[in-house]
Amino acid sequence: MAGMSGLAITLGASLVIAIVLFLLLSRDPRTTIFYFFAGPFTNKLSVGTMLNAAIPLIFTGLGISVAFKAAVFNIGGEGQIYAGAVATTAVCLALPHVPGVLGGLIAVVAGAAAGALLAGLSGLLKMKWDTDVLISTFLVSGAAILIINYIITGPLDDPESSLLATRKIAERFRLPFIFRPSKLDVSVFFALIAAVLIHLFLRYTHRGYELRMTGANPEFARYGGINVSMYLVMPLMLSGALHGAGGAFLVAGTHHMALKGFTSGMGWNGIAVALIAKNHPLAVVPAALFFAYLSTGADAAMLRSDVTYEIVAIIQASIFYLVTAQALYGFVRSRRRVPK
């Protein structure tokens, strides 16, 4: 656990930055700081909202971890989660006579498949023609977001609602809430199961081992007889499927419909979550909770005091800077080595 103390320093420093920002920007910094830190725990609604906000981040964080473990840079998460959400919605709206559990299952699989296809396309291009994955995942996702915007506001638009959103999915496809009055629903268990499964897959299966090997050193992996080109496509599809599932559960659990742009930012935050978790699937869960804590705290501070929600973006940015600054970790390590 050599990285842990560095991480603790990073997260601690980011909270100090938060306090400094409140001292600078708020006319009543004590109230603001209180609600920012304690707000998420003051009532059942806030606790549930925080836990619920972590669910899509667990899925996107897992998706990014898998991709990064295989050293494929999937930065199309924004489009993949959005595609998953809209595919799930479309399937639920198109299945009128199917029982709830079966229909729900089909819908979630459709969501995961949509994400997997979107990401897998870039993997295929890389495998066949060596097209840069980082750029192509981004481009495919960029085009997909625009087309999904059209699908939500065009063919699937609910004419009776003034929202830029689809119709609501049928009651029987909705996952039960478990922590009223918040919108926390059973998909939290699916998120935890996904984290455990991905961990087991990467750690204890043959394919998981080959994936990690290919990511760590493709030349060595090729030399060892691993079909390297398969591990360009498969991790991307798995990554896309996890993003898609995140979107699917967001629809089935929380929103019950697809709204224009409602997954915006979740893909990028997934990268941050994976980064804090150092791509470890089990560590993704606390990292996602930490992110959800920050945003729920900022919400509470905005509601009860005089700062604006976007302050959380500055705090997140400082976490990003600190987490990725290798030289800082080097500094921490070298300091520790000196006494020995």
Add this chain to the structure above:
Amino acid sequence: MNLVHNAVGIMTPFLLAAIGGLFTQIAGMLNIALEGLMLIGAFVAVASTAATGSLFFGIAAGVSVSVIVAYLFGTVSLKLRANIFVSGLATNLLATGLTAVLSFRFFANKGVIRFPGIPRLPVLSAQALRRIPIAGDIFFGHHILVYVSWFLLAAAAVVIYRTPFGLRLRATGHQRSTIVSLGLKPERYQMQAILISGFTCGLAGSALTLNLSAYVPNITAGRGWIALVVIYLGNKTPLGILVASFVFGFAEALSNYAQGALEIPAEFILAFPYLITVTAMVIYSIWRRRRAA
């Protein structure tokens, strides 16, 4: 041909940001911070123009703050050896947060802020010349930053291909070891490239808000990312990015027009340049593979 005229106006922020991004790309860095640098520049430029009543000071302030943030981005990426992709994401987040927080602090408003009285960007009207078919649309009737972007593009071409600095910059991206073996510091050239991208993104942001005399939250709306795509579509050359930014500018102009007139949904037209770029990248990779074989 109003479409072409509008396209030239719309492409200007893409082109300006892409010019700076070209420098960082040539120096071997994927600069995704273009978006954030542009956003900061956009906000500071219009707010400072309103505060000082002067376009010059407004743009100068926007560009300066954008360069300062670029310096922060460069320091974290190069001195602290951060993953440049992650620090780029961080810079974009920082820009979103900072513009909202500042807007809330100084204008008690984080929605659209209008500045109706501020000076407008001077326009080269040249009524007579505008009537020349096509060329009139392309060359005349634009605001000053359009012409600045063309000048900077030409300057960039000269700097990149005809100066020792440009040569070293290209070597940094192409074969880092050469620079090191000459006793030069590649990080120094990379930092200069990042600062240049801060400068042009500041101008790109200024062009967005000063043209509107208003600040709209997240006004860049992915334009920095498009600038990155422009660099790839333009095959990382100055002439290429000029053509590529026109493609994106034209698509956006067409989609504005399509909202009333055409049968095709505007989103499809906006998605089109992304698909062109993917296709262009695939064709390029096939060509590269054939040539290698």
